[in-house]
Amino acid sequence: MIGFLLRWLFAFVLLAATFNPTPYNYITFARDAYQTQLSLVVLGGLVLLIGYIIYLRATLRSIGVFGVLLVAGLLGALAWVAVDLEILTLDNPSVNLWLANISMSFVLGVGLSWSIIRRKLSGQADVDDVDE
Secondary structure, eight states, rough: OOOHHHHHHHHHHHHHHHOOOOSOOOHHHHHHHTTTTTTHHHHHHHHHHHHHHHHHHHHHTTTTHHHHHHHHHHHHHHHHHHHTTOOOOOOOHHHHHHHHHHHHHHHHHHHHHHHHHHHHHHHHOOOOOOOO
16 A cells, blocks of 8 residues: 555656656746756656656556546546535636646556455456566
């Protein structure tokens, strides 16, 4: 459980560092500083790109596009139920953006942790790469 939470937390930090409703994110920094601090903008962009490549590659290898759509659909249905039951309102764009970051990070966290989750549920291990 701690492993999944850490993977989810790192995915959330990656997404929130890229964009969030506060002024403290890469997109805002890059837009405001690209003319004066281009080297930092490029460095930050490359660090984020590496993080996305790691997460997206692992997610797509473990659960595939269908799994991503399935987890995203489940989260969308949960949000829909929360709105219908008036637990959640979609009036505040900042809250909506944080919810989107949380949802997308959950998809990435599940993708990165899927082999561990599957092994715990089924008792079967996944072996993708075998050295011969």
